[in-house]
Amino acid sequence: MSGRLYIVGLGPGDTRWLTPEAQEALALAHDIIGYASYVERVPKRLGQTRLASDNRVEIDRAREALERASAGRVVAVVSGGDPGVFAMASAVFEAVDAGAPHWRDLDIRVMPGVSAMQAAAARFGAPLGHDFCAISLSDNLKPWSLIEKRLEHAALGDFVIALYNPASRARPTQILDAFSLLRKLLPGERFVGLAKSIGRETEEVILSTLDRVDVAQIDMSTLVLIGSSGTKAIPRNNARGWIYTARSAL
C-alpha cells in the first residue's frame, strides 16, 4: 500500500503562515480534500483532484480521504490554522478508530500549522506569554455543562483563556452565556481581545474588557482571548496599545 494521508494545516488567512512542510505536501498530493473555503486557499495544480465539502461533514470527509489513501493515492486533508487544534486531525483519527482495520496500516502524517489563537495573540502583543487554556464553545458535540465546567476551572486557575467557536448560526448565545459565567468569577477589568478574520483582508482587532466587551462584534470568524491576572496593557499614543502576560507571578 503506497498511499499516504497528509493532514495539513494551512495556518490562518493568507500564505504568509504556510509552512514549507505543508507547501510540499500540497504539491505532492493527488487529492486535496477539505471544507470548501480551505480548499479554495490551496493553489490549483494540473491533474490534482479537489474535493470541497460542507463544514459539518468532517467524518464523511475523513472516510473519503482514508478510502483514497488506501487505494494508493496521496491525499491531503486541509484545515485552516493547525489541523490538530479543534480541526480535521481529530476527525480523521476518529474515522480510523471506527473504520476498516487496514486503515491503521496507512502512512498518516499530521502537519502542524500556526493556529488562529497564536496569530490572534501576535496581533495583540503577547497575551499567551504564560499559562493558558483553549476552549471551544461549540456544543454540537459536547454538553454545555462540560463547557461551563471548563470555563470555571480556567477562570479559577487564573489561566489566559482562548475561546474558539464563540458563536454559530445555530446557537448564537454561547458567548453571552460564557461571559456571564466568567463575570461571576473574574474582575470586570480583565482584558478581552477580539480577533476577527485574522490574516484575511477583512482582519479586525478589538481590545476591550470583560465588563465592556460588545458581543455584537463577535461572529463565527472571531477568536476571543481573555487575560489572566498577569495580563497587562501598554498604552500607546498613536496606535492601539499592546497587552502581554508577564512571565513572572512572584
Added chain:
Amino acid sequence: MSGRLYIVGLGPGDTRWLTPEAQEALALAHDIIGYASYVERVPKRLGQTRLASDNRVEIDRAREALERASAGRVVAVVSGGDPGVFAMASAVFEAVDAGAPHWRDLDIRVMPGVSAMQAAAARFGAPLGHDFCAISLSDNLKPWSLIEKRLEHAALGDFVIALYNPASRARPTQILDAFSLLRKLLPGERFVGLAKSIGRETEEVILSTLDRVDVAQIDMSTLVLIGSSGTKAIPRNNARGWIYTARSAL
C-alpha cells in the same frame, strides 16, 4: 524613527516549520538576537550582526533589541517554537512596559510559529483535538503553589494538558511533583506522551500512561502531553499507535 523589531518564531527543530513571514523577517534584519541555540539555526548572511546570549537573560536581550531598533535598525529577536508561547514576546513587552517611553513608538511585530506543543501533538496523532491547557512547570518566576493550583484546575476541568519546562538543572523534581499531584486527581491509565527534541535529529517520541511513565526519560528538551477523559488510543500492528482526543463528549 525607521527601526523595526520583529519577534520571530523559528518553530521547533529544523526549517520545515519556518513560515514565509519569518523567513522574510530574518532576511530583512540587520541584527539577529536570541538564545545561542536559536541564533545558530538562522542561516548566516553577509553584513548581518548576530548576538547570541545565555538562556537566562531574556530581559537584557529584549532591551538590547529595543535599543537597536530605536537607533533605526531592523532587529529580529528569535525564539524556538512560537515566540508568543512561553518565549521572547512576553519578555520584550515586559521590557517595553518598564523601559524608555519612546520604545512605545516602535514598530514591533510578533511573528507566530509552530509551537513545540503542536509539533509534539502531530507526532502522536491528535491529542490536542479538544479543549486543552498549556502550563510551564518552571518556578523561576512564579511560586510552585500557583503551578499546583493550575495543575489541579486543569485536571478537574478534564483538559488535555501540555507541560512546558518539565525539568531543569536547577530543579529536576518539578515533573515528579506534578505527576504526584495529577495521580491523586486522574486515573492512572491516562495517556502521557513524551516528545523529546521534536524536529531535531535526536527526536524521540514515547507513549505511556500516568501510572507507568518513566520520569528518567524527561529532560529539558521534553514536551509532556497528558490526555483527558476523551483521549483514546488506536493500536497498530507494526508501528507506534496513535492517540487522539475525540471531538465528541456526548
